[in-house]
Amino acid sequence: MNKLTKFAGIAAMSLCAGLVQAVDLKGLRSAGADLFKAASLSDAEIIEGSRNMMAQMDQGNEIAAPGSDYAMRLARLTAGLDQEDGLKLNFAVYMLDEVNAFATPDGSIRVYKGLMDMMTDDELRGVIGHEIGHAKLGHSKSQMKNALLMSAGTKAAGATSSSVGKAVAANARTIEAFANAQFSQKDETASDDYGFDFMRRHKHDPAALASAFRKLAKAGGGGGNSLMSSHPEPAARARRVEDKLAKM
Secondary structure, eight states: OGGGHHHHHHHHHHHHHHHHTTOOHHHHHHHHHHHTOGGGOOHHHHHHHHHHHHHHHHHHSOBOOTTSHHHHHHHHHTTTOSEETTEEOEEEEEOOOSOOEEEOTTSEEEEEHHHHHHOOHHHHHHHHHHHHHHHHTTHHHHHHHHHHHHOTHHHHHHTTOSOHHHHHHTOHHHHHHHHHOOOOHHHHHHHHHHHHHHHHHTTOOTHHHHHHHHHHHHHOOOOSSOGGGOSSOHHHHHHHHHHHHHHO
16 A cells, blocks of 8 residues: 555645645644544544545546446456445555555445456455455554544644544545554454455355465565555465365
């Protein structure tokens, strides 16, 4: 997800321009004090921020056009997945060569062209199940919350509105912080388990998740919250999936 930063600045420029004139120092101080208290950020505000961030990111990226091979393939692979385990989902392909995918708290799943070029259909399903796990298990929400709190510009945006969702939409630093965050080993393992169960639940071959990790291990590289820079590293995760298969 490290490539998200390439368009974060563009996504925020027009919104920031409109906010600067309305900011007053007294409001900024009081809003900043509230926003930097983690307890003040409700789940609803975090999800609203996620939706606004995704609107900006989608505007700043080339998305596979409806009817294109990439869009049609993803639509086929995600048919019937309007929601999963109570979480509403939406999908799109970013036409970037990076081998990556990510999920946000509002249920947005974005798959990169480079990942689709590398993976078979079932391997992609396994990765998508893993990413849904990050959203469903609250990992993406924690990253979004931390990104909002880390972003200094959130204070200025909050001075003109009580909505954290509007704040994140106007702040490139929040997008960058979310992009560069990295899941813990515990979170990755939990999402691997979720992806494994996702494959079984939808009657797909869970072994494809292991082969996806093998491909990622062979490709190497990556940075930030990238599939290829995860902890534990992809080869170890492949072995763990294979161990689970052997015990079935």
